Amino acid sequence: MKIRTIVTWFTLFFVSLTIAVSCTPATDVSTSESPSTTAVQMGFSAWPGWFPWQIAEEEQLFAANDVKVDLKWFDGYLDSINALAAGQLDANTQTLNDTISSVAAGSDQVIVLVNDNSTGNDKIIVREEINDIKDLQGKTVAVEAGTVDHFLLLLGLEKAGLSPDDVEIKPLETGAASAAFVAGQVDAVGVFAPFTTKALERPGSKELFSSKDFPGAIPDHLVVSRQMLEERPEAVQALVNTWFDTLDFMNENSDKSLQILAKRAGVTVDEYKDYDAGTTIFSIEDNLAAFEPGDDMTSLPYAAQEISTFLVENGLIEQAPDLDKLLDDRFVKAYAEKQKT
Missing domain, CATH: 3.40.190.10 (Periplasmic binding protein-like II)
Structure with missing residues (x-):
């Protein structure tokens, strides 16, 4: 089982296959608009912060949010990175490091959700x-x-x-x-x-x-292609909504959720429980705070700049990418506003 990769020469090869970025202005998010019947091609792989997507699929929470998702499991995380870069996926689960590396290599990707922070795993x-x-x-x-x-x-x-x-x-x-x-x-x-x-x-x-x-140094995200963001913002919103519905389901059905998570991870329920403290799942409040500007690694804009510099200085990417459009918090904000009504 391959894991969460931050950069690889193979990534540079696959990124070169990415379709040219659309120049169409971003469409406003509308939570009332029905997503297209075309399935979202979404990848995920082995990490405790991403296993909850299995619950979303098995409990039909994607369908409850009116979005059709072809959820693809990748034994090799690197394969999922390459698939998103090559346009074979619309969305993928990735670290901040990986996403910066992919963007530096020419792929146009956007972080729309924080799933978790690695806090010991x-x-x-x-x-x-x-x-x-x-x-x-x-x-x-x-x-x-x-x-x-x-x-x-x-x-x-x-x-x-x-x-x-x-x-x-x-x-x-x-x-x-x-x-x-x-x-x-x-x-x-x-x-x-x-x-x-x-x-x-x-x-x-x-x-x-x-x-x-190293708090905040390894955040894990839902990442979408720029094309997906601009052409199907309502589907992106549905994915974000599904994530928070999944967290609600886990809180209300802990035993059943643990069974699903452990099975997907290939470990026993007791073993899975040992990993809990090492992955801090992000709530809607955590997401809103993370997207805000700040002066430490708990702020995504700050962390992205620091990690980009670190990757360049250590020869893991050739040059720092433009990070101005890397983060888009419209979808978590829209979800938060919906909860107030």
């Missing part, structure tokens, strides 16, 4: 003798190159005054990286849940740091 796990980030110097770290956990590793190294050259990166797919760490072949590993559970099976292993130590 992305981890750097180390062997027994490593007790400080500076102890990583000269050590071998297994991580899927270009993934969010690679990004997390770089954040930790920078915080400790180290550079990427101070460690030896062993590039492995995340499942393989976890297995290599458990087998004692590397000193540390960057993984996310559920691979964190596997990695911690190594005797003496422990978490060195996690996404919890």
Whole structure:
């Protein structure tokens, strides 16, 4: 199972296939307008903050919001990134990092919803003798190159005054990286849940740091193509409405929801419960606050600028993209207004 990738050379290839951006002005959002009968092609993949979309499908919450959705599961998150960039999807679940990387490579994508923040489910796990980030110097770290956990590793190294050259990166797919760490072949590993559970099976292993130590650095989103946004804003609104209806369903039907989430994740209900604290699901209030300008990483406009700069400085993208049209909060605002009536 591949995971949440922030940049890859393959992405650059697929982005080149993207259809040229429409110059049509954005259509005003109307919550009363009925979406087209054409199905929205939407991708999602393995991450606790995105599994709730499975509930939306199984409980027919898309249909309840008058939108037809062809929800496509991707075992490989990278495949979903490429599919959106190539115009094969209208919407996809992606991190802020990935979306910035795709936009930098030429794809016109828009973030319309915050699903969650990673608050501990992305981890750097180390062997027994490593007790400080500076102890990583000269050590071998297994991580899927270009993934969010690679990004997390770089954040930790920078915080400790180290550079990427101070460690030896062993590039492995995340499942393989976890297995290599458990087998004692590397000193540390960057993984996310559920691979964190596997990695911690190594005797003496422990978490060195996690996404919890970098609040707001790894937000996860619903991202749509510019074409989808401009041609079918009513369908985008329906997707956003469905997300919040799904959260309501989960609150009212916790046992049934956990069964669906655990099954989609391929773990037991008890194992899934262990991941809860590591992913903070965003409510409508959280969304409204996140889209506001601010001076720390809890603000999406601020976080986008900081992450863009970080990606350039670390050679993960060639140049910073124009972020002026990356975020569109019209849909969460429209949902919030509807709840007041």
